[in-house]
Amino acid sequence: MDQNTYRRKPSPITTTGGSNPVSSSELLPMKLLSFGTMKLTKTFTTCLILFSVLLAFSMIFHHHPSDPNRSMGFAEARVLDGRDYSNVTTTTDSNDSDRLLGGLLATGFDEASCLSRYQSSLYRKPSPYKPSPYLLSKLRSYETLHKRCGPGTESYKKALTQLDQDHIDDNNSECKYVVWVSFSGLGNRILSLASVFLYALLADRVLLVDRGKDMADLFCEPFPDMSWLLPLDFPMRDQFDGLNQESSRCYGHMLKNNVVDNEKSLSHLYLHLVHDYGDHDKMFFCQGDQTFIGKVPWLVVKTDNYFVPSLWLIPGFDEELDKLFPEKGTVFHHLGRYLFHPTNQVWGLVTRYYEAYLSHADEKIGIQVRVFDVGAGPFQHVMDQISACTRKEKLLPEVDTLVERSNRVKAPKHKAVLVTSLNSGYSENLKSMYWEYPTLTGEIIGVHQPSQEGYQQTEKKMHNGKALAEMYLLSMTDSLVTSAWSTFGYVAQGLGGLKPWILYKPENRTAPEPACGRAMSMEPCFHAPPFYDCKAKRGIDTGKLVPHVRHCEDMSWGLKLV
Helix, strand or coil: CCHHHHCCCCCCEECCCCCCEECHHHHHHHHHHHHHHHHHHHHHHHHHHHHHHHHHHHHHCCEECCEEEEECCHHHHHHHCCCCCCCCCCCCCCCHHHHCHHHCCCCCCCHHHCCHHHHHHHHCCCCCCCCCHHHHHHHHHHHHHHHHHCCCCHHHHHHHHHHHCCEECCCCCCCCEEEECCCCCHHHHHHHHHHHHHHHHHHCCEEEECCCCCHHHHECCCCCCCCCECCCCCCCHHHHHHCCCCCCCEHHHHHHCCCCCCCCEECEEEEEECCCCCCCHHHHHCHHHHHHHCCCCEEEEEECCCCHHHHCCCCCHHHHHHHHCCCHHHHHHHHHHHHCCECHHHHHHHHHHHHHHHCCCCEEEEEECCCCCCCCCCCHHHHHHHHHHHHHCCCCCCECCCCCCCCCCCCCCEEEEEEECCCCHHHHHHHHHHHHCCECCCCEEEEECCCCCCCCCCCCHHHHHHHHHHHHHHHCCCEEEEECCCHHHHHHHHHHCCCCEEECCCECCECCCCCEEECCCCCCCECCCCCCECCCCECCCHHHCCCCEEECCCCCCCEEEC
16 A cells, blocks of 8 residues: 555644634644643742742741741731731640740630730740749649639538538548738739739648639639639628738737637638738748648638748748749749739730830830829939939930930831839920930930829729739830839739849939849849747848848848849
8 A cells, every 4th residue: 555545635624713724734833832821821820829838938937026036826926917816726836835934824725715825925035934844733733623622613612611610620621722812902912912822832722812893804814614713602701801900810819819729620710911910910921830720721811912932931831932943033923924814905905005116116125113202293303213223224325415426327226115104204204305315326215104094093993904004014125124112013023024123212302322223033022021930939030041032122121032
C-alpha cells in the first residue's frame, strides 16, 4: 500500500462564528496560547494562596508596642485590633507560659466572662520572677479544697450548723474556714485580702470573701468552679459592721479577760487585726496561740494591714513559706496576680486608656501622688519633690528654659508619663512645663492623668473602679514613682513587679532631701506590726529577727520582705 494512503488531507474546521474554515496549521498557535493561559492562571492562583497564608502569619506574630522583641499569638492579636474576639477559643500554645503567668493561673475558665485573667500579660513585659513549683502545687491543691468545701457544698452546709453552738466536740472538721470582712479603702482591702489568703494556704482553710459594697463589681472569681464570695444568707453577716476589740468572741478580748479555755474548741472566733489592735490581739502572731486558733472551724477576720511579714516570724509557718517563696520579695507579686482580676467593666477602663495614651510610647513612667497634708492642693513643695526626684533619677529630662540649647533629634524618643492623683494640679504642672519648653535631650514628653476625683470616696463603686483601673495602669509602666505610706502604690508596684522610687513623706510642708529613694523590694509595707517576743514574752524589734524581714524605707516602724 502506498504510504500516501495514510496522508489524508486535513479536514476543514469551521469556527462557530462563521463558515470560514480554519486549517490545523492555524489551530496549533491557538492551542499553545490556550495551554499557556491555563498554566499562568494556575501559577497566579498558587501565588495568591501562598501570599494569603504568609499575610495571616505576619498578622498573628506581630509585635507588642511595649516590647518589640516579643512574639504574639491569637490571644494578643485580638486585644489590640479593637474587635471583639471574646467567643474565639485560643488555639496557639506559644504564649501559654506568659498567658498563665508561669503556671499561676488555672485553665478551664470561661474567658469571655473575665477578659483580664488571660489578657493582662499582654500589657506587661514577662515577669522575671517565676513562681516556685511548690507554690503552683499548693495553689492547685487549694483549688481542689475550695471546690470541695465552698458555698453550697455538703461540707459547707455541715460546717454552718456548728455556728449555732458555743463549743464543738469534734475539732477535726472536714473543712475549716476563714472569712475576710470587707473593710477600709481599696488598696488596704487588696493587701489585707492577699494576707488572709496566704494565711488560709498555711492553715489549710477555705477563704470566703465578704462582698461588702463592691467586691463582686471589681474582681472576677479567682478559683475555678466555685465562688469565693460569702453567701448573702451567711448567719453572721449582719454582725460584721459591729465587730471590734470589745466583741465577746474577739480573741484578744478573750485573752485579756482570761476566758480562753484550751480544753474546749470554740465554734467560731473573731480576729481583730486592724491597725488599732492591742497587744492581746497581736498574740495571733504567736505559735502557741495558733495552736488554739487552729482548732476553731470558723474564723472571721477584720484587717486593713498587709501582715505577711509577721507570718514569717511564726515557727512552723516560716519553713512552709520558705518553700512557697524562695524569693522572699515576690509574695504579693505572685498572690496579687493570682487573685485579683478586674471585671470586664473595669478592664475596659484599663485597656481603652492604655491603647489611647500609653501603647505607642517608647517608655512609660508612672507617678503616683498621695498627699496626706490637710488643705486644698496642689502643694508647691510636693511638685518640687516630684521634679527633684524624676530629674535626679534620670526618669524625666530637664527642660531648656532659654530655648537655645535643646538637642534637635530626627527621631525623638517618646515618653508617656502616667500621673495618678486625687488632684489634677501636679499633672497639669508637668504638662505645661513640657509643652512650653523643649527638653535638653530632645525627648518628647506626654503627660496623662485618667481621673481627678478630688477626694477619696471609699464606698462609691465607680470611684473604686477607676482606682483599680489606675493601679493596673501604673503596674504596666516601665518605671514607677510612688508616695510614702500609700497602699495604692504598693498594689501597683507588686502587680507590675516593679521596685519603685519612693517619694519620702514631707514634713512641715517642705520637700525632703533626698526627694526619693529606691525601694529594697517590690513588697508592700506592714504598717502596724507587733513588737513582741512570744517566747520571752517581752517587747522586741521584730525588724531584726531574720535577714529577710526589715524595716520599711517609707515608715521606720513598718516591716517588709526583702
